Amino acid sequence: MSVAQCSRAGCRTDAEWQVVWRNPRIHSAERRKVWVACPDHVEFLRDYLASRSFPVDVLPLASASAS
Numbered sequence: 001m002s003v004a005q006c007s008r009a010g011c012r013t014d015a016e017w018q019v020v021w022r023n024p025r026i027h028s029a030e031r032r033k034v035w036v037a038c039p040d041h042v043e044f045l046r047d048y049l050a051s052r053s054f055p056v057d058v059l060p061l062a063s064a065s066a067s
Contacts, residue, residue, distance in 0.1 A: 003015075004036045004061065005036070006036060006037050006038040006040075006041050007019075007035035007036050007037060007041075007045065008037065008038070008041040008044060008045060011038060011040075011041055013038035013040065013041075014038060015036035015037055015038055015061055016037070016038060016039055016042075016060065016061050017036065017037040017038075017039070017042040017058055017059070017060060017061055018034050018035070018036055018037075018058070018059050018060070018061050019034065019035040019036070019037055019042065019045045019046055019049065019056060019057075019058055020032050020033070020034050020056070020057045020058075020059060021033055021034075021035070021049045021054045021055060021056045021057075022054060022055055023052075023054055024053075024054070024055065036061060037058075042058060046058050
């Protein structure tokens with residue numbers, strides 16, 4: 001099994017978080033996208049999406065396999 005790597009451009013660190021979001025202008029409420037993040041970039045990715053008024057949730061990556 002491969003380990004997910006951070007979605008931040010240029011980062012290849014193992015991800016520990018999932019940043020779940022959607023663009024309400026083009027996606028229905030059921031459609032959600034997921035970026036994964038390392039501890040160093042989780043806030044950056046969350047803030048990037050939140051600054052665009054996108055709904056964002058940050059969850060531990062381990063909870064993705066529990067769903």
